[in-house]
Amino acid sequence: xxxxxxxSKSSWTILELIKWTTSYFTTHDIDSPxxxxxxxxxxxxxxxxxDLYLQYxxxxxxxxxxxxxxxxxxxxxxxxVAYIRGYKEFWSMDLKVTPDVLIPRPETECLVEAALSHLLxxxxxxxxxxxxxxxxxxAIVLALASQCPDHLFFASDLSSKALEVASENAKRHGFEKxxxxxSGDWFYTFRNNAGLxxxxxxxxxxxxxxxxxxxxxxxxxxxxRMALESEKDGLGAIRHIVQEAHTYLNHDGYLLLEIDxxxxxxxxxxxxxxxxxxxxxxxxxxxxxxxxxxxKKRSD
Numbered sequence: 001x002x003x004x005x006x007x008s009k010s011s012w013t014i015l016e017l018i019k020w021t022t023s024y025f026t027t028h029d030i031d032s033p034x035x036x037x038x039x040x041x042x043x044x045x046x047x048x049x050x051d052l053y054l055q056y057x058x059x060x061x062x063x064x065x066x067x068x069x070x071x072x073x074x075x076x077x078x079x080x081v082a083y084i085r086g087y088k089e090f091w092s093m094d095l096k097v098t099p100d101v102l103i104p105r106p107e108t109e110c111l112v113e114a115a116l117s118h119l120l121x122x123x124x125x126x127x128x129x130x131x132x133x134x135x136x137x138x139a140i141v142l143a144l145a146s147q148c149p150d151h152l153f154f155a156s157d158l159s160s161k162a163l164e165v166a167s168e169n170a171k172r173h174g175f176e177k178x179x180x181x182x183s184g185d186w187f188y189t190f191r192n193n194a195g196l197x198x199x200x201x202x203x204x205x206x207x208x209x210x211x212x213x214x215x216x217x218x219x220x221x222x223x224x225r226m227a228l229e230s231e232k233d234g235l236g237a238i239r240h241i242v243q244e245a246h247t248y249l250n251h252d253g254y255l256l257l258e259i260d261x262x263x264x265x266x267x268x269x270x271x272x273x274x275x276x277x278x279x280x281x282x283x284x285x286x287x288x289x290x291x292x293x294x295x296k297k298r299s300d
Contacts, residue, residue, distance in 0.1 A: 078217035091143035100161035104139040133202035138166030204237035246276035261289035
């Protein structure tokens with residue numbers, strides 16, 4: 001980038017850098033080139049994006065320019081914007097993200113919405129116990145906690161580093177006393193607590209192992225593989241959760257999972273084979289793809 005930024009040029013203004021970087025990102029097939037350029041520049045200058053255009057003719061000092069160049073280099077290497085910036089917005093909350101956790105996706109908000117449709121209608125006289133399996137950054141459980149102050153929330157993850165990130169996010173948003181985090185592989189931590197939860201939610205890994213290498217470099221080269229891949233058919237984690245969750249659900253408790261759109265029929269087959277659930281339904285994400293499955297524990 002040093003060659004392209006013309007070392008002989010005495011200074012670069014904000015607007016000149018936005019235009020140049022947008023073009024540079026475009027030639028390197030980087031998504032949302034202008035938005036990314038603006039976000040990086042605003043971060044380096046510690047100002048809001050709108051201020052970039054209010055100060056469009058402001059020249060950068062050498063240290064600011066070097067910091068900006070470093071961000072561009074990382075993005076052209078296909079490192080995700082969220083990891084470069086260190087946070088990602090989810091459910092109107094800025095969440096810390098690191099390469100130890102999956103970057104929260106907009107479609108996962110559909111899982112939150114589905115859970116809220118039940119939680120907000122729950123009996124106000126009794127606090128419900130909600131478990132988020134494989135919490136990662138804590139996005140799902142913190143979104144639910146932000147909307148349901150009267151319920152009790154628990155979250156687990158196999159990765160201790162992911163739990164550190166989730167705990168920090170809980171503290172950042174004032175939920176450190178309302179969300180309890182546990183380390184463990186799926187239900188292992190709760191193995192002696194049958195019927196403990198009223199709701200279990202999860203965005204488990206559901207990518208087929210043969211498909212990992214076909215994903216965008218931002219995903220397959222940077223995001224944690226254990227949060228993406230789930231056996232050859234992509235159903236390993238989903239199968240395990242469906243087969244085990246009913247043991248840990250209270251009478252008429254709910255299980256809600258995020259899935260890949262092509263898995264609808266296979267997931268339905270797993271649920272039917274388990275024979276422990278009723279009122280099974282699938283809902284679509286904002287793109288019109290099946291993304292969430294919810295089911296109620298059989299009471300008979």
